[in-house]
Amino acid sequence: MMRKTVQRVLGLWLLTFAVVCPQLMAQAAKPNKAPVKLKVGDVAPDFKMQYFDGHDLKDVSLGQYRDKKNVVLAFYIFAFTGG
Amino acid sequence: MKAFQQNLQKLEAADTQVLGVSMDSPFANKAFADQIGVTFPLLSDWGGDVTHRYGIYTDEYKAARRINFLIGKDGKILEEQLDREAIDPTKIVDACERKKLGR
Numbered sequence: 001m002m003r004k005t006v007q008r009v010l011g012l013w014l015l016t017f018a019v020v021c022p023q024l025m026a027q028a029a030k031p032n033k034a035p036v037k038l039k040v041g042d043v044a045p046d047f048k049m050q051y052f053d054g055h056d057l058k059d060v061s062l063g064q065y066r067d068k069k070n071v072v073l074a075f076y077i078f079a080f081t082g083g
Numbered sequence: 084m085k086a087f088q089q090n091l092q093k094l095e096a097a098d099t100q101v102l103g104v105s106m107d108s109p110f111a112n113k114a115f116a117d118q119i120g121v122t123f124p125l126l127s128d129w130g131g132d133v134t135h136r137y138g139i140y141t142d143e144y145k146a147a148r149r150i151n152f153l154i155g156k157d158g159k160i161l162e163e164q165l166d167r168e169a170i171d172p173t174k175i176v177d178a179c180e181r182k183k184l185g186r
Contacts, residue, residue: 065156
């Protein structure tokens with residue numbers, strides 16, 4: 001009798017883990033897979049940023065490439081990291 | 084960024100300007116560019132204004148996500164690569180070359 005109860009409780013626990021664990025793992029595996037607000041076909045917001053060419057700070061805006069060049073904007077997390 | 088450097092000639096031949104962007108200072112970015120041999124500009128989004136406007140700031144890093152946008156001459160987004168996918172820019176290089184050939 002006692003043994004049966006123990007088996008049932010154990011079984012219930014195992015079932016709970018079996019359901020919960022894969023969900024937790026899935027969450028951990030994709031920390032930032034959220035979609036991006038800007039979609040293909042949207043107008044890219046204009047910007048003005050600076051870079052240092054070794055002598056001076058230079059301004060760069062998206063607008064300056066309009067009708068002239070395609071632009072790749074490669075956002076990276078931090079300098080001195082991979083990727 | 085190194086992967087874009089390796090493809091820089093192809094991209095430039097296809098009328099494409101490559102710009103790296105991070106929330107580091109212009110001077111940190113220049114040192115980083117020199118260290119890894121990148122010759123295209125690494126722009127400084129100091130304060131994160133542009134990162135926020137593009138909707139790609141993440142609390143996880145307190146910085147931008149790793150994302151590539153290909154923007155056409157008309158100012159519209161042609162391709163996006165998100166997170167891990169963004170490390171290999173082949174999709175963007177191919178898209179630029181296709182555009183150049185008018186396909």
